[in-house]
Amino acid sequence: MLNKVLDLLDPLLILSAALMGVALYLIFIWVPTETNQGAVQRILYFHVPVAWGSMLGIFVVSGSSFMYLWKKTEKWDRLAVASAEVGVIFGGMMLLSGMIWARPVWAVWWTGEAKLTTALILFFIYVAYLMFRAYFPPGAQRQRLAAIIGVIGAVDTPIIYFAANLWSQAHPPLITGPAADAESALGSDLGIVLTASTVAFTFLFIYLVQTRYKIRKSEDDLVELKRAVSTSAMTGAN
Amino acid sequence: MISNVTNTVTTTRTIRFVLAAFIALSAFAFATQISSAEHEPPVSGIVVGVETDDNGNLTRFAVSDSTGTVTTFTIFDGTEYGLENQAGDRWVSTQGEEPSESARRLRDHRERFAPITVVFENGTAFSVVEREQGKLETNLGYLFAVFAVTWALFFAYVLYMGRKQRVLQHEIARLKGKIG
Amino acid sequence: MMGSLAIIWAIGRKDLLLEIRNKDVVVAVAGFALLVLVIFTFAIDLNQGNAKLVGPGVLWAGIAFAGVTGHNRAFALEVEGSTLEALMLAPISRDLIYLGKALGNFLFIAVAQIIVIPVFAVLFNLVVFRWEMLAIALLTTLGFSAVGTLFAAMSVRVRAREVMLPLLFLPVVTPLLMAAVESTSHMVNGRSWSDMAQWLQLAVAFDVAFIVVSAFIFQHILED
Numbered sequence: 001m002l003n004k005v006l007d008l009l010d011p012l013l014i015l016s017a018a019l020m021g022v023a024l025y026l027i028f029i030w031v032p033t034e035t036n037q038g039a040v041q042r043i044l045y046f047h048v049p050v051a052w053g054s055m056l057g058i059f060v061v062s063g064s065s066f067m068y069l070w071k072k073t074e075k076w077d078r079l080a081v082a083s084a085e086v087g088v089i090f091g092g093m094m095l096l097s098g099m100i101w102a103r104p105v106w107a108v109w110w111t112g113e114a115k116l117t118t119a120l121i122l123f124f125i126y127v128a129y130l131m132f133r134a135y136f137p138p139g140a141q142r143q144r145l146a147a148i149i150g151v152i153g154a155v156d157t158p159i160i161y162f163a164a165n166l167w168s169q170a171h172p173p174l175i176t177g178p179a180a181d182a183e184s185a186l187g188s189d190l191g192i193v194l195t196a197s198t199v200a201f202t203f204l205f206i207y208l209v210q211t212r213y214k215i216r217k218s219e220d221d222l223v224e225l226k227r228a229v230s231t232s233a234m235t236g237a238n
Numbered sequence: 239m240i241s242n243v244t245n246t247v248t249t250t251r252t253i254r255f256v257l258a259a260f261i262a263l264s265a266f267a268f269a270t271q272i273s274s275a276e277h278e279p280p281v282s283g284i285v286v287g288v289e290t291d292d293n294g295n296l297t298r299f300a301v302s303d304s305t306g307t308v309t310t311f312t313i314f315d316g317t318e319y320g321l322e323n324q325a326g327d328r329w330v331s332t333q334g335e336e337p338s339e340s341a342r343r344l345r346d347h348r349e350r351f352a353p354i355t356v357v358f359e360n361g362t363a364f365s366v367v368e369r370e371q372g373k374l375e376t377n378l379g380y381l382f383a384v385f386a387v388t389w390a391l392f393f394a395y396v397l398y399m400g401r402k403q404r405v406l407q408h409e410i411a412r413l414k415g416k417i418g
Numbered sequence: 419m420m421g422s423l424a425i426i427w428a429i430g431r432k433d434l435l436l437e438i439r440n441k442d443v444v445v446a447v448a449g450f451a452l453l454v455l456v457i458f459t460f461a462i463d464l465n466q467g468n469a470k471l472v473g474p475g476v477l478w479a480g481i482a483f484a485g486v487t488g489h490n491r492a493f494a495l496e497v498e499g500s501t502l503e504a505l506m507l508a509p510i511s512r513d514l515i516y517l518g519k520a521l522g523n524f525l526f527i528a529v530a531q532i533i534v535i536p537v538f539a540v541l542f543n544l545v546v547f548r549w550e551m552l553a554i555a556l557l558t559t560l561g562f563s564a565v566g567t568l569f570a571a572m573s574v575r576v577r578a579r580e581v582m583l584p585l586l587f588l589p590v591v592t593p594l595l596m597a598a599v600e601s602t603s604h605m606v607n608g609r610s611w612s613d614m615a616q617w618l619q620l621a622v623a624f625d626v627a628f629i630v631v632s633a634f635i636f637q638h639i640l641e642d
Contacts, residue, residue: 159593164593
């Protein structure tokens with residue numbers, strides 16, 4: 001019981017919850033409704049930080065995958081899998097919130113715009129990364145191969161963005177909604193709310209990655225323990 | 239090897255706590271700065287008076303809110319407008335760009351008793367927008383959908399991690415009991 | 419340098435000889451791609467009006483899907499014959515093994531395209547026998563086999579290999595696929611090299627990046 005309470009008192013969790021409270025207050029009460037888009041514009045204060053979180057996830061996955069291939073230490077692999085999982089969750093939130101925003105503003109759920117295409121393809125690459133880990137038998141080889149996918153994803157990212165950019169020029173995005181060329185009418189207010197919200201989501205991201213990292217560590221400890229149990233059982237039998 | 243298992247969670251806690259306290263302090267400073275810059279609450283209501291100068295440019299207008307209180311607003315070049323006509327076409331502009339059109343639009347709203355929302359400070363209007371009465375609900379629906387869907391996803395993930403953690407802890411405790 | 423090229427060629431030739439004997443991979447790739455083309459002619463209600471619009475996309479989607487099948491098949495053969503272990507025992511640097519395998523796969527898909535592209539020209543009634551098409555096909559096939567060889571070698575020991583390879587392969591080659599489709603589309607609309615230059619440059623950049631990175635990283639796959 002005491003342990004459970006202590007787990008809840010993780011300072012990072014408290015901090016991200018408090019920051020999230022500040023961000024929610026700013027988003028829904030403090031900042032005035034934007035002139036062009038109305039209430040839906042507030043989705044932006046949620047969408048942009050979440051997109052930032054998923055980018056951070058990709059960045060950490062590729063960085064720690066590279067470090068794993070170089071140093072071959074467990075902690076880089078744990079960090080890679082933790083941030084890949086959280087990054088994919090954030091990526092899913094980003095795609096959903098983006099689509100729900102685009103529907104009233106652009107009048108479509110989805111268009112072939114460069115950033116959208118890039119985000120979707122990267123999302124698929126990191127889903128494939130997680131699926132690969134789920135399908136492959138555990139061990140050092142799985143960690144190496146997963147790290148290779150992480151590095152490949154990093155190599156592909158600029159190429160995908162460049163291609164998606166060229167491609168969207170060839171197919172002008174279908175923006176027919178009322179705010180086709182909407183400029184923000186909020187200026188500095190938007191900046192403040194966006195910053196606060198981004199900081200809050202960054203801490204949420206760090207908290208989630210840290211929690212996932214610990215679980216990954218426990219899994220390794222469990223394997224270690226099982227080995228210890230089987231050896232002690234064997235020596236006991238002798 | 240096995241004794242390491244118990245204190246994996248607590249290793250870096252002190253460092254994290256110091257870091258968290260530092261960031262919490264800066265967040266607090268940030269928040270107080272924000273509250274000092276806070277807006278007066280916006281006023282919503284119908285247009286009851288529109289005043290123009292000799293050139294037909296808007297100079298002042300008055301809004302009556304739901305309690306019947308009339309507030310008069312002055313304007314400046316940066317005042318932003320987002321107003322719809324009866325057909326629902328939205329006109330988005332600023333006072334500096336179209337100084338006389340704003341007067342025409344507000345008179346149109348006065349004749350139709352169409353409500354507007356004014357964001358202001360010290361009696362000067364910053365933005366004058368259509369009160370999104372009918373559309374507000376559909377728009378809020380989208381806003382609600384974003385939060386509902388994504389927070390559901392987030393909580394599902396946290397629950398999934400919590401369950402995984404409990405199963406692991408249970409298993410570790412069981413195996414330790416076996417050894418110890 | 420000569421020695422390295424000889425090793426790459428030896429590995430590629432080994433696969434090629436095996437292929438000439440049983441024709442496993444080329445038949446799989448060509449058959450699959452042709453089926454995709456034929457099915458699409460029904461699915462999109464093909465006519466003179468839309469052939470130029472949808473043709474390039476159908477062609478390259480078909481070849482990409484067929485390429486996945488081909489790479490799966492090529493590595494399945496290695497596993498069935500346990501020849502991968504033999505290759506690993508050989509005192510050759512790993513990047514040469516990769517380049518040799520990629521060369522073999524490149525040749526298989528290229529040969530399959532010699533069958534597929536003329537059929538595409540007939541079905542969609544488009545002019546494709548031009549130098550532009552040769553350049554596009556070579557660059558795209560090179561990229562497909564560079565990425566496909568790497569991922570196929572990784573997926574060999576995965577439980578659901580047939581599912582895993584396309585899930586890894588297709589999103590990663592998307593930029594190359596865009597380049598192939600867009601430049602083919604420029605070509606069938608009778609435009610010149612300069613219109614598709616940016617796309618061809620992109621394809622070259624993709625190929626170079628993935629051949630270099632994959633060759634460098636391949637040692638981590640065949641490590642035990």
